[in-house]
Amino acid sequence: MEGYEIRLIHAHEGGRNVAYNCDKADSEAKIIRIAFLNDRSREDFLGEVEYIRYLFEHGGSVSDVVNSRKGNLLEEITHNNHTFYICLFNKAKGKMLVENNYQYREGVPITEYYYNCGKVLGKMHQLSKGYTPVHSRYNFFDKYNADYIDKLIPDSLSLLKEKLVDLLTTLEGMDRNHESFGMVHFDYCDGNYMIDFDTGQITVFDFDNSCFCWYLFDLAGLWTQGVGWTQFEPDAGKRKKFMDDYFEVVLEGYRSETAIEPSMLDKLPLFIQVTLMENIVDAFEVMRNNGEEPSCDEELSYRIKCLEDDIPYMGFFDDIYSCEEPFDYEERDIRL
Structure with a gap:
């Protein structure tokens, strides 16, 4: 990295890594990621x-890993008996949507963006269907299981615990065939890809949560991402119409690849x-890792209410929802 200007990237709440932007004239920008917590293994x-x-290597639109001088994708450094895992990535071209004030490409319909979101995800899932790992990531149920839920969620939220275990029981009974279950991103959202605003191309990064799960989980994440485009609409019927149209375009892009x-x-x-x-599990993990007493703000309380009362679609079409x-x-x- 000699000659690169290296700047710390501001971490988001609950972030598990330290990351740096690396810029150098006439060279492709890079991202260094240093993992310092002991919550993940070398595997x-x-x-x-x-x-x-x-x-x-198989045509997925992702930020590639850069080999170290030793030819490794991952380097491990031990200092004062503490192990750090270090990776270098090519920086994705473009900007995040938030950096462009959620404005899409001038003169281009926003449906192109919806379609491309689905298409890029569909390509990754199609590739996953042919993927055989050397070092395997964990399975969804390795983390999301009744024992972990019981330890993490406070006993005062007994109904939530019960609903989460019921949800897990339903999932355990589902088919996990080759066409429906495989490696997924598990955090596919506009905070984890760049958009080239000249071409509309999406480049995905941050696979830190990737695991073996149903492909539909990533698609459900795309559905939830879409609510932001119409969250201030007071008419529930119009919100429903928008979401149906939005997701139809996403699926059209997705089905173009898989x-x-x-x-x-x-x-x-x-x-x-x-x-x-x-989302709920992540919120309680962040509180635990920060040494905070468990608490529920308005947003977390809303999510819990939807699960406890079996309100579908994040309550987006229900009386619980307020556009204000x-x-x-x-x-x-x-x-x-």
């Missing part, structure tokens, strides 16, 4: 970077509930 990291390299069975798509409401579970305060609900006082 986890190798499983991640090998999957990224596989996707890149197939998905109609019977699986019928389970979209179930997997939107699974995305809520992931999207996805907010009264704070809960958790007493341990």
Whole structure:
């Protein structure tokens, strides 16, 4: 990295790595990622970077890993008896949507963006169907299981625990065949890809949560991402119409690269509930890792309410939803 200007990237809440932008005139920009927590193993990291390299080499629109001088995708450094895992990536071309004030390409319909979101995801899933890992990432149920839920979620939220275990029981009974279950990104959202605003091309990064799961989970994440485009619309019927149209274009892009069975798509409401579970678990993990007492702000309370009361589609078409305060609900006082 000699000659590169190296600048720290501001970390988001709950971030598990330190990352740096690396810029140099007449050279492709890079990202250094240093993992310092002991929550992941060498096997986890190798499983991640090998999957990224596989996707890149087979035409997936992802930020490739850069080999070290020793030819490795991952370097391991031990200092004062603490192990750091270091990776270098080519920086994705373009900008995040938020950096462009959520404005898409001038003169181009926003439906191109919806289509491309689905298409890039479909390509990754199609490649995953032919992927055999050397170092394997974990399985969804290795993390999301009744024992972990019981330890993580406070006992005062007993109904939530019960609903989460019921949800997991339903998932455990689902088919995990080659066409429906494989390596997924597990955090496919506009914070984890760049858009080339000259061409519309999307380049995906941050596979730190990638695991073996149903492909529909990533699609459900795309559905939840779409609500932001119409969250301030007061008419629930119009919100529903927008989401149906939005997701139809996403699926058109997705199906241009890979197939998905109609019977699986019928389970979209179930997997939107699974995305809520992931959000809730993540929120409590962040509190635990930061040494904070468990608490529920308005947004977390809203997500919990949707699961406890079996309200589908994140409550987006339900009376619980307020366009003035999207996805907010009264704070809960958790007493341990």
